[in-house]
Amino acid sequence: MPTTEPSGAGARPALDPELARRCYLDMLTARRIDEEAVALQRQGVFPAYVSLRGQEAAQVAGALAIDAERDFAFPTYREMGVALALGVDMPGYMASHRALWHGGLYDPAASRFAPINAVVGGPVPHAVGWAVGERLRGGPGCAVAYFGDGASSEGDVHEAMNFAGVYRAPVVFFCQNNRWALSVPNERQVAGGSVAARAAGYGMPGTAVDGNDAAEVHAAMAEALERARSGGGPSLIEALTYRVEPHSTSDDPTRYRDLAEEHAWRERDPIPALRARMEADGSGDGAFFAEAEKRAAERAEAVRDAVAAAPEPDGSELFTHVFREPTEELARQRRVWREEVEL
Amino acid sequence: MTVTEETGAREEAPGGEPGAPREMSMQQAINAALRTVLAEDPRTLVFGEDVGRLGGVFRVTDGLQAEFGPDRVFDTPLAESAIAGMAVGLAMNGWRPIPELQFDGFAYPAIDQIVNQLARMNYRSRGALPMPVTLRLPSFGGIQAPEHHGESLEALFAHVPGLKVAAPSDPAEAYRLLVQSVRCDDPVVYLEPKARYWERRPVDPRAAAADDTPVGRSRVVRPGRHATLVAWGAMVHRCLQAAELAAEDGVELEVLDLRWLKPIDAEGLAASAARTRRVVVVHEAPLTAGLGAEVSALVTERAFGELAAPVERVAGFDVPYPAGPLEPQYLPTADRILFAVQRTLEYRRR
Numbered sequence: 001m002p003t004t005e006p007s008g009a010g011a012r013p014a015l016d017p018e019l020a021r022r023c024y025l026d027m028l029t030a031r032r033i034d035e036e037a038v039a040l041q042r043q044g045v046f047p048a049y050v051s052l053r054g055q056e057a058a059q060v061a062g063a064l065a066i067d068a069e070r071d072f073a074f075p076t077y078r079e080m081g082v083a084l085a086l087g088v089d090m091p092g093y094m095a096s097h098r099a100l101w102h103g104g105l106y107d108p109a110a111s112r113f114a115p116i117n118a119v120v121g122g123p124v125p126h127a128v129g130w131a132v133g134e135r136l137r138g139g140p141g142c143a144v145a146y147f148g149d150g151a152s153s154e155g156d157v158h159e160a161m162n163f164a165g166v167y168r169a170p171v172v173f174f175c176q177n178n179r180w181a182l183s184v185p186n187e188r189q190v191a192g193g194s195v196a197a198r199a200a201g202y203g204m205p206g207t208a209v210d211g212n213d214a215a216e217v218h219a220a221m222a223e224a225l226e227r228a229r230s231g232g233g234p235s236l237i238e239a240l241t242y243r244v245e246p247h248s249t250s251d252d253p254t255r256y257r258d259l260a261e262e263h264a265w266r267e268r269d270p271i272p273a274l275r276a277r278m279e280a281d282g283s284g285d286g287a288f289f290a291e292a293e294k295r296a297a298e299r300a301e302a303v304r305d306a307v308a309a310a311p312e313p314d315g316s317e318l319f320t321h322v323f324r325e326p327t328e329e330l331a332r333q334r335r336v337w338r339e340e341v342e343l
Numbered sequence: 344m345t346v347t348e349e350t351g352a353r354e355e356a357p358g359g360e361p362g363a364p365r366e367m368s369m370q371q372a373i374n375a376a377l378r379t380v381l382a383e384d385p386r387t388l389v390f391g392e393d394v395g396r397l398g399g400v401f402r403v404t405d406g407l408q409a410e411f412g413p414d415r416v417f418d419t420p421l422a423e424s425a426i427a428g429m430a431v432g433l434a435m436n437g438w439r440p441i442p443e444l445q446f447d448g449f450a451y452p453a454i455d456q457i458v459n460q461l462a463r464m465n466y467r468s469r470g471a472l473p474m475p476v477t478l479r480l481p482s483f484g485g486i487q488a489p490e491h492h493g494e495s496l497e498a499l500f501a502h503v504p505g506l507k508v509a510a511p512s513d514p515a516e517a518y519r520l521l522v523q524s525v526r527c528d529d530p531v532v533y534l535e536p537k538a539r540y541w542e543r544r545p546v547d548p549r550a551a552a553a554d555d556t557p558v559g560r561s562r563v564v565r566p567g568r569h570a571t572l573v574a575w576g577a578m579v580h581r582c583l584q585a586a587e588l589a590a591e592d593g594v595e596l597e598v599l600d601l602r603w604l605k606p607i608d609a610e611g612l613a614a615s616a617a618r619t620r621r622v623v624v625v626h627e628a629p630l631t632a633g634l635g636a637e638v639s640a641l642v643t644e645r646a647f648g649e650l651a652a653p654v655e656r657v658a659g660f661d662v663p664y665p666a667g668p669l670e671p672q673y674l675p676t677a678d679r680i681l682f683a684v685q686r687t688l689e690y691r692r693r
Contacts, residue, residue, distance in 0.1 A: 072435070072436075074432075101467075101469065102467055103467035103468055103469070105469075107471050108468050108471050108472060109435075109468070109471040109472055110471070114435065114472075115464070115467045115468050115472070117460075119455060119459050119460070122428070122455060122456070122459060122460055123460075124428075125424065125425045125427075125428025125429055125431070125432065125456065126428055126429075126431045126432035126435060126460070127432060128425070128428070128429055128432060129428060129429035129430060129431060129432020129433040129434075129435070129436070129440075130432035130433070130435050130436045131432070132429065132432070132433065133432065133433040133435075133436035133437070133438045134436055136388075136414055136438070137436075137437075139436075143432070155424065155452075156424050156425065156428060156455070156456075159420075159422040159424055159425035159428075160425055160428065162420055162422065162425070163419065163420055163422070163425050163429060166420055317469075320469075320470075321465055321466045321468075321469050321470045322465075322466055322504055322505055323465075323505070323507075323529045324465060324470070324473055324475075324528035324529050325527060325528055325529055325558065327507075327558075327559060327605075327606035328559070328606065328609075328610075329606050329607070329609065330606075
């Protein structure tokens with residue numbers, strides 16, 4: 001039975017030094033972009049934003065095991081760290097939060113990162129379909145389905161895992177259990193107390209890992225991807241973490257949770273934790289961390305400036321992608337738009 | 344499904360070529376059309392509940408798994424949302440899925456995937472992730488089926504931006520519209536009128552496969568000059584029966600088969616209305632907010648000056664599809680159609 005507490009100190013897998021440095025840089029960059037995004041919301045540039053603060057290890061360290069040439073990730077709306085680690089165009093990603101285009105303005109096919117999806121659980125069957133299709137054409141890729149503890153209650157997640165189990169599809173189901181589905185805590189959300197334990201019912205391995213431990217997350221994801229790639233079928237990973245920020249910038253967590261709990265989890269910040277381990281094992285020195293801080297801040301500023309300056313889409317784009325094969329009726333409505341709205 | 348590395352099955356196409364003209368039922372015509380598209384496009388996949396070994400509860404997919412292999416034609420677990428969601432994921436990986444949902448009433452569990460995902464993925468991705476999916480849905484009433492096995496969802500699907508909706512009325516149409524739907528790069532919900540599955544009619548598959556009539560064109564099934572009956576699916580046959588009866592009294596009714604419920608052939612509707620000056624739209628679905636309202640609005644907007652009477656709607660009542668013995672009283676009858684025709688003929692402006 002997986003524990004619901006992060007495992008703490010113990011026999012932890014170590015990160016390869018080069019990977020640790022990349023992971024640290026990406027986690028820190030995600031943190032800095034996240035901070036810029038919250039600021040942009042406060043300044044009125046973003047109508048709303050959903051912070052991933054505290055989940056950087058779960059997102060970045062796992063995603064760095066994904067092969068962005070062959071695999072395909074299916075996010076919900078809080079996977080900015082995954083996007084960053086996979087090399088998604090970040091101003092294009094953040095464009096979704098600026099409400100320039102719902103799915104974001106990056107190319108999801110080229111990025112191997114599906115459009116941002118607000119129906120939690122909705123993309124999980126897509127991952128299974130993609131994986132079945134990959135196996136059918138003899139391709140080497142794996143699908144990675146992201147969802148949270150809230151979405152674990154969705155029927156689609158159950159259906160998708162059952163399909164994946166039946167078809168032995170190359171999928172990794174990656175649950176970030178951040179303990180709060182908006183205002184509802186785990187004990188009112190996850191019957192039985194463990195998402196990972198449900199894997200047994202679908203005939204796949206399930207493992208709960210300390211989602212704030214980059215090495216542990218990376219090892220679990222790498223193992224699950226290797227199993228999927230070699231024909232061993234799907235896996236479920238539950239990364240136990242915590243959403244230290246409100247659900248979104250529109251949320252007020254004082255109405256439903258104890259601030260002491262938030263503070264306790266802020267103390268378990270995955271970024272200093274990774275730094276401490278890197279300092280201990282020598283994979284990062286003072287110069288590296290100073291350079292990482294500088295590069296993360298520069299990147300975050302560049303992303304901030306680019307997304308803030310991105311042009312709003314032309315109104316004609318209302319109509320452009322509704323159909324591949326346009327209809328006369330939509331063409332007529334577009335003329336109405338041009339004559340009566342665009343003026 | 345056995346997920347093998349490469350079966351090679353999709354390179355073979357035994358008997359998949361459109362065949363010689365012959366009599367077939369609609370259920371056979373759809374089967375033939377599926378064979379045609381499975382043979383002509385190696386990216387097509389047929390899947391759903393019981394479509395593989397069994398050949399579907401209506402035998403529409405009979406023999407396809409044996410012919411094209413278990414990679415191209417396969418059974419799924421019983422979960423409509425995952426069937427539709429899997430189609431989205433397969434399309435994201437370059438396939439051209441043809442999923443079946445077993446009965447109309449069981450499309451509801453898949454509505455989120457159809458409406459929020461399938462219909463919007465091309466839009467959401469700004470064209471990076473096309474959804475060339477044909478969702479087959481045995482539809483409509485008339486077979487006195489159990490609850491949820493005979494429903495009319497066309498207005499619901501037609502209301503969703505990004506979806507196209509087809510409903511064939513006879514075997515030749517079923518063949519042609521299915522091939523056209525699968526070749527279309529947009530998602531199409533293909534509504535099969537169960538009540539018309541078994542009546543045999545001549546079909547010329549070669550001509551149908553080569554027909555390049557654009558998506559969204561209606562057809563005049565029977566020309567007439569006194570009023571137009573507009574229908575789709577099984578109600579086209581009901582309108583033809585009404586037209587036969589009217590002809591005995593010297594009333595010549597035109598019957599327009601809409602074929603596509605999205606996009607709707609507004610021009611075809613207006614042209615017929617201009618010819619006959621009277622329009623009656625007939626559908627099985629409940630009256631209120633049914634597609635008849637859309638037809639009525641289009642005719643009124645485009646042919647108001649030509650009309651001699653308000654557009655009449657003959658539809659199911661605003662009640663759930665009833666059980667067997669009551670269904671004939673719920674579905675539009677030839678008599679109800681003729682009463683409506685009579686009202687349009689007797690209409691006088693005050």
